[in-house]
Amino acid sequence: MIKSISLLLLSFLIFSVSCVPNKKIILLQNLDANNRIADGELIPYEIMEYRLQYNDIIDVQLTTSADMKENGFSPQSNQMNNNRMMGQAGGDIYYMTGYTVDKNGNIRLPLIDEVNVMQLTIEEARLKIEVKIKEYVKNELYVKVKLGGIRFATLGEFRRPGKYVVLQERMTIFEAIAQSGDLTTLAQRDDILLIRQYPEGSKIHRINLNDRNIIKSPYYFIQPNDMIYAEPMKTRELGAGENASQSLSLFISSISALVLIINLVTR
Known part of the structure; x- marks a missing residue:
């Protein structure tokens, strides 16, 4: 009985002590799967000429x-x-x-x-x-x-999600994120959902902010009525810490709980 409980709690600890690695939160990386873009290299924009739509x-x-x-x-x-x-x-x-x-x-x-x-x-x-x-x-x-300005909305793992109006003609997705107070540590930066309005309806695009090639994509500049949704990482679902300090605190708490349960069972 004690052995089963110990193994169960040990498995929980293995999942819990993991924290969010830097590779998951650092933006504009040169990822192995794509063409590398060197620092200082001129990156051409893919600027789509905006055409007026309903509700503009x-x-x-x-x-x-x-x-x-x-x-x-x-x-x-x-x-x-x-x-x-x-x-x-x-x-x-x-x-x-x-x-x-x-x-x-x-x-x-x-x-x-x-x-x-x-x-x-x-x-x-x-x-x-x-x-x-x-x-x-x-x-x-x-x-x-x-x-009349760029209207966009941010939802999910933003520090200040909401609806914004910015009085300028062009705006990058990173400026939109900064307007919303930046992403939280637990935001899934490599799988951001961009819901974009088209004359026929809306489309959902998935973009990777960790990849430096985002600057070349047609989603680097946001458009009026865009919605940006940041999903949480699995870490949040598991209840693990965001960083080493939180993970260590969680580890110590789990050890204390394990010792308490063992003492209660062995009495």
Whole structure:
């Protein structure tokens, strides 16, 4: 009886004292299975030109020649100041002032009504909107169209999982992770799930952040409405320590429990 209990607890200890190895948490490694990328080597990007989709928000600004003469190249307005204050407060600047692409791919603009921008690049959308506006505005004008920030969500083993809006045109997956407070020690970095939105629906891509070749992949730069999910390692399921200190503490506690059980059984 005592021997069986001892063997059972010994097996538990073998599983428990293991901690997370550095190879599992170090990013951008040269893994044996892939082509090595030397430090200092120029790595070409695979940048996919983003095309507008359902639920995107774009910012459309119109400036006429009269506006330029009065305000110069940096016109200020109460709306712009309100937007700046909202951004500093952590709000979504363009949710209230931008134009959302509906399920039919249209945005609705003042005066010219609906314009279909589905599957257009930002530049293509700008040119299309400009043509529509020129039907009503005869003065010289300048039309600026921007994507209203990059919206993405992080779930699972992040220190600050949540939904974020970043006001820039391009963002890497590592910047998105940093925005979420980094991954926890127990996050499975070699099998991150990236849920990406496409015109036909969504696709799940599995990526390896430990591999330096991620920089060459089309998933290095995130896109609007991406969701990043980090699964936990098996260590969490087993209840093992994250590092040597925690594992040693768990080992000592297990030994104490083993001695206590043996004393109770042998009485």
